[in-house]
Amino acid sequence: MYGSFDRHGREGEEVHLDLTEPETQDSDQGVLSPAFGRRQTPPINLANLVLGIASGLSILTIGVLVYAGTENHVRIPFYSPGNGRGSTNGNPDTHRHTQGIPQGRMIPIELPEYTSVEPPKVSYPTDGEFVTAVNDKLGVHGRHAKSGKKIIADWSATRIFLEFSGSTNVWADLRSANLTKYYSQKEEFWCPHYAKLYQRLNATNSAYCPYWFDVWDAYVDGKHTGTIRVDVSNEEIKKDPAKAIRAIASGLSKDQKHTLMLFKRTGPKKGGTIFGGFILAKGAKIHQANNPYRPNRRIEILGASEENGECALGVKSDFYSSLLESSVVSYGALLGEHFQADYHLTAMGSEGIVLASKPDSAPYLKYYKRTLYADAESSWNFTSFEADLVLVANGITDWGNVNNQTKFLPTFAEKFADLLEFVREQYPHAWIVMVPWKENQINGMKAGMEVYHARSKQSILNAASVPQNTDDRILLQVLKQENWPQIYRGCANHPGPLGHLNYALQIAPTIKDLLGWEVEYPDTPSFLHHPISSLRGKSNLNKNSAGEPLEDEQNDSTRSSLLNKLPLVVVLLTAFCGCCCLHGVCFIPHFFLALWHQILFILGLH
Numbered sequence: 290m291y292g293s294f295d296r297h298g299r300e301g302e303e304v305h306l307d308l309t310e311p312e313t314q315d316s317d318q319g320v321l322s323p324a325f326g327r328r329q330t331p332p333i334n335l336a337n338l339v340l341g342i343a344s345g346l347s348i349l350t351i352g353v354l355v356y357a358g359t360e361n362h363v364r365i366p367f368y369s370p371g372n373g374r375g376s377t378n379g380n381p382d383t384h385r386h387t388q389g390i391p392q393g394r395m396i397p398i399e400l401p402e403y404t405s406v407e408p409p410k411v412s413y414p415t416d417g418e419f420v421t422a423v424n425d426k427l428g429v430h431g432r433h434a435k436s437g438k439k440i441i442a443d444w445s446a447t448r449i450f451l452e453f454s455g456s457t458n459v460w461a462d463l464r465s466a467n468l469t470k471y472y473s474q475k476e477e478f479w480c481p482h483y484a485k486l487y488q489r490l491n492a493t494n495s496a497y498c499p500y501w502f503d504v505w506d507a508y509v510d511g512k513h514t515g516t517i518r519v520d521v522s523n524e525e526i527k528k529d530p531a532k533a534i535r536a537i538a539s540g541l542s543k544d545q546k547h548t549l550m551l552f553k554r555t556g557p558k559k560g561g562t563i564f565g566g567f568i569l570a571k572g573a574k575i576h577q578a579n580n581p582y583r584p585n586r587r588i589e590i591l592g593a594s595e596e597n598g599e600c601a602l603g604v605k606s607d608f609y610s611s612l613l614e615s616s617v618v619s620y621g622a623l624l625g626e627h628f629q630a631d632y633h634l635t636a637m638g639s640e641g642i643v644l645a646s647k648p649d650s651a652p653y654l655k656y657y658k659r660t661l662y663a664d665a666e667s668s669w670n671f672t673s674f675e676a677d678l679v680l681v682a683n684g685i686t687d688w689g690n691v692n693n694q695t696k697f698l699p700t701f702a703e704k705f706a707d708l709l710e711f712v713r714e715q716y717p718h719a720w721i722v723m724v725p726w727k728e729n730q731i732n733g734m735k736a737g738m739e740v741y742h743a744r745s746k747q748s749i750l751n752a753a754s755v756p757q758n759t760d761d762r763i764l765l766q767v768l769k770q771e772n773w774p775q776i777y778r779g780c781a782n783h784p785g786p787l788g789h790l791n792y793a794l795q796i797a798p799t800i801k802d803l804l805g806w807e808v809e810y811p812d813t814p815s816f817l818h819h820p821i822s823s824l825r826g827k828s829n830l831n832k833n834s835a836g837e838p839l840e841d842e843q844n845d846s847t848r849s850s851l852l853n854k855l856p857l858v859v860v861l862l863t864a865f866c867g868c869c870c871l872h873g874v875c876f877i878p879h880f881f882l883a884l885w886h887q888i889l890f891i892l893g894l895h
Contacts, residue, residue, distance in 0.1 A: 398627050398793050400786050403617045408515030409539035413460040413568050420567040428578035434660050441466055443561035443662050445597045445616040446634040447553040454546040456573035459538040462565030463519050490781055492608035502611050503562045507537035508550045514538040519562050554615045556597035557662035586630035590621035592682035594638030603780030620792035628806045641686035642704045654708055671715040681723045688729040705737025720803050726768040
C-alpha cells in the first residue's frame with residue numbers, strides 16, 4: 290500500500306515514516322520511499338492508477354463541458370436547401386432561428402421564406418391552359434366554399450396545390466370577395482379607434498387607419514416566388530378583367546414537373562378571396578397533386594390575432610397592416626408542416642369567448658361554426674375534417690376588454706366550457722390542448738376546464754348512475770414568453786417569426802408525446818419541406834445581419850447549457866472527491882504525481 294495512504298505495513302506492522310527527508314538504503318529489501326513504498330513494489334497499484342486516471346478524465350470532462358457551455362448551443366438539425374430561406378431582401382438571415390427546444394427533444398423545425406417577394410411581371414397567354422379552381426387534380430386545404438367553378442376562402446392558411454409541367458410561367462385568378470366591406474363603411478368608428486390604438490402603441494408608420502386586403506404567397510418547389518396583394522376592386526376588374534390575373538412564378542424549367550402551393554397568409558377579416566384558377570402555357574400538362582400531409586394527422590388551431598400571424602412581420606414601431614400579417618410563420622402552420630399534418634386555422638382577431646372588442650364583432654363560437662367567417666348562412670361540416678389535435682388559444686380579447694376580472698371569471702368559465710363541449714362533440718377522440726400565455730387567460734382557461742369537467746361528470750352520472758372518469762384527453766400547456774428579447778416580437782406586442790417558432794418548439798414535444806407522431810420529411814416540397822436533395826445540418830441562425838451572435842440569445846443559451854450540464858458536473862466532482870476522501874488524500878495534484886511515478890516505473894526510469 291502507499292505509505293502515505295495507510296499507516297500500517299504488512300501483516301499489521303506499524304510503519305513510521307519520515308516525511309521530511311527520503312531514506313536511501315541499498316539492500317535486498319529495496320529502497321523505502323517515504324511517498325511510494327518499496328522499490329520492488331510498483332509506485333502505485335492498479336486500483337489507484339485507475340482512480341487517478343478516472344479523476345483526471347473527470348476533471349478534463351468538466352473542463353470540456355464548461356468550455357462547450359460558452360459556445361453556440363443552437364445545435365438543432367434542420368432541413369436547409371441553401372436558398373436563403375427567411376432572408377430579408379438578400380441580407381443575411383436575421384429571422385431564421387431554432388432556439389428553445391427542451392433538452393432531449395431534438396425536434397427540427399425551421400422557418401420558411403416569409404418576407405414579401407415582388408411577383409413577376411409577365412403577361413398571361415390568352416390561349417394558355419386554364420385550370421379551374423374546382424379541378425379534381427388540385428389539392429385544396431383549409432376551410433373554403435365552392436361557388437360554381439370558383440372557390441371562396443376567408444379563413445387564414447388556406448392552401449391550394451398544383452402540380453404541372455410544360456410551362457415556364459404560372460398565373461392565378463385572384464379577386465376580392467368584398468366579404469368585409471363594412472370595414473370601410475364604419476370609418477366613423479374604425480379610424481378613431483385605430484388612431485387611439487396607434488398612439489398607445491407608439492407606432493410611427495403612416496397608416497393609422499388601415500386599408501385591409503388579402504395577401505397570398507406563392508411557393509414553387511419550396512421556393513418563394515411571389516407575394517400577391519388582392520387589393521384591386523371588383524369595379525376595376527369589371528372594366529378590365531385582366532387585372533384579376535396575377536403572375537405568381539416565372540423562369541421555371543419547362544421539362545421539369547413542378548409543385549406549386551398558393552398560401553393565404555391573412556386572416557378572415559381582410560376581405561376574403563375568390564380564386565378562379567390557374568393559367569399555364571399552352572400545351573402544359575396538369576398532374577394529380579400529391580397530398581403533402583400524412584393520413585390521420587390533422588390539427589386545428591383556435592385562437593385570435595396571434596394565431597393568424599397578425600403583425601408578425603412588423604417591428605415595435607409598426608402598426609397593423611395586411612402586409613405585416615402572415616400565418617405562414619404562425620406556430621400552427623409551422624407545427625402542421627413540421628409533422629406533415631393537415632391543419633386548419635380557425636382563428637379570429639378581436640373575437641372573444643364572451644366579449645368582442647369591436648362593435649361589429651360577436652363571440653367567437655358563432656363564427657367558428659361557419660364555413661366562411663363573413664357568411665352567416667354557411668355552416669361548416671366538421672366531419673370533413675376530423676381533427677386529431679385541437680390547440681385552443683382563445684381568451685386574450687376577453688381579458689383585454691374587462692374591468693373587473695374577478696366578477697368576469699365565472700362568466701368566462703361558463704362560456705369557455707361551452708366552447709370545449711362543442712369542440713369535444715365535433716372531435717370525440719381528439720386531444721384538446723389549451724395553450725395560453727397570459728396569467729388571466731391561464732386562470733380563465735383553468736376555471737373553464739373545471740366547469741367543463743364538472744358538467745361532464747354530472748352528465749356521466751346521469752347516464753350511467755355510477756362514477757366514471759371524465760374527459761382525460763384535454764390538458765393545458767402554458768406557453769412561455771416573458772423572457773423573449775424584442776427580436777422575437779412583431780408589432781402591437783404580437784409574436785414575430787422567432788416568437789412563433791419559439792411557441793412551436795415549446796408545443797412540438799407535447800404533440801410527439803401525446804400522439805406519437807414522428808417526423809419523416811416527404812418528397813413533395815412545400816414552403817417548409819423540400820425535396821430529397823435537401824440536406825440536414827447544424828443550425829447557425831442566432832446571428833444578426835452582420836453575422837454576429839445575438840448577445841441576449843447567446844447569454845441565455847450559455848446559461849441554459851451550463852445549467853443543464855450542472856448535474857453531470859456535480860456527479861463527476863462528487864465521485865472524484867469521494868475517491869480522494871476514501872484514500873485520505875485531499876490534494877488534487879497528488880494523483881498526477883503518483884501517475885507520473887507509475888509511468889517512470891513502467892519505463893524503467895525510476
